[in-house]
Amino acid sequence: MPAGKTYSNPVYDDDFPDPFVLRVGEIYYAYATNVRSNNVPALRSTDLATWERLGDALPLLPKWARSGAGLTWAPSVLPRGDRYVLYFTARDNASDRQCIGRAVAAVPEGKFKDDSARPFICQTSLGGSIDPSPFVDDDGSAWLLWKNDGNCCGLPVSLWIQRLSEDGLSVVGEPIEVLRYDRAWESPLIEGPSMLKHNDKYYLFYSANRYESADYAIGYAVADTITGPYTKVTQDGPLFAKRGKVAGPGGQEFFTDTDGNLWMAYHAWKSRNVGYANLGQRSLRLDRVRFEGDVPVLEGPTTDPQPLP
Numbered sequence: 001m002p003a004g005k006t007y008s009n010p011v012y013d014d015d016f017p018d019p020f021v022l023r024v025g026e027i028y029y030a031y032a033t034n035v036r037s038n039n040v041p042a043l044r045s046t047d048l049a050t051w052e053r054l055g056d057a058l059p060l061l062p063k064w065a066r067s068g069a070g071l072t073w074a075p076s077v078l079p080r081g082d083r084y085v086l087y088f089t090a091r092d093n094a095s096d097r098q099c100i101g102r103a104v105a106a107v108p109e110g111k112f113k114d115d116s117a118r119p120f121i122c123q124t125s126l127g128g129s130i131d132p133s134p135f136v137d138d139d140g141s142a143w144l145l146w147k148n149d150g151n152c153c154g155l156p157v158s159l160w161i162q163r164l165s166e167d168g169l170s171v172v173g174e175p176i177e178v179l180r181y182d183r184a185w186e187s188p189l190i191e192g193p194s195m196l197k198h199n200d201k202y203y204l205f206y207s208a209n210r211y212e213s214a215d216y217a218i219g220y221a222v223a224d225t226i227t228g229p230y231t232k233v234t235q236d237g238p239l240f241a242k243r244g245k246v247a248g249p250g251g252q253e254f255f256t257d258t259d260g261n262l263w264m265a266y267h268a269w270k271s272r273n274v275g276y277a278n279l280g281q282r283s284l285r286l287d288r289v290r291f292e293g294d295v296p297v298l299e300g301p302t303t304d305p306q307p308l309p
Helices: none
Strands: 020-024 027-031 041-045 052-056 073-080 083-092 098-105 129-136 142-148 158-164 171-180 190-198 201-208 217-223 246-256 262-270 283-292 295-298
Touching: 020 073, 020 246, 020 262, 027 073, 073 129, 083 129, 098 129, 129 190, 142 190, 158 190, 171 190, 171 201, 171 217, 190 246, 201 246, 217 246, 246 283
Parallel strands: none
Antiparallel strands: 020 027, 027 041, 041 052, 073 083, 083 098, 129 142, 142 158, 158 171, 190 201, 201 217, 246 262, 262 283, 283 295
């Protein structure tokens, strides 16, 4: 990246909820919850400051899934060998619950295809399964995090993890519950899990509160092993919350740039337009992450120009 270059949030000033950023070589790809007619809208950037639209990364939903606005959520992509696996949330026709699917493509921009007869993961007795996020450990093992969609129907809400097969197309063993909603600031739910590893500890980040409110925010928990037990650090309030002109930050995912710097991609409302009823949009934003000892530090949410490495 050229010296002295800056970026300003939002880096993509349009609706782009639950963003996931994948770096492939020197190119960055971003994927989001469906907006307008796209199931999985996708963007591409070479510098993180400017982004071009690529269209729909998942133009055709699988046979088990119902199409429609607001039904395809929170995509994420895991590189496996010479292929890319897209995990996504969609409405299962059979159970009428939101469930997790998986699709495959030869290139990161897609077009991804899911030829499955049924959802990849669907905890129907717990309200369904949403918000998939992959994590690759130091030993190369791949894992998938997600949330059971209990708030759809008055059921308890938790975050889960399960190991993936080497190709990312099946699960191994049993799902493990790793975190529950239990703090006042989180009310009424936690969701959107994502994971980092630092100094041999696992950091489980999550979004909480109502996504359509200014109080949506990001917390985290820590464990010594990937399956826990996790200790919730943000017990009395979030790590990353509304600030100045930015409201309701969440949907966080992490990635590294070409220089190895750690970033968090997330969405947020502008404080004057919170919620779709107020003509708001959850735009794509980026901020740097650093650790002070074992404590993650995020400056922001930022709106002023920020340096690029």
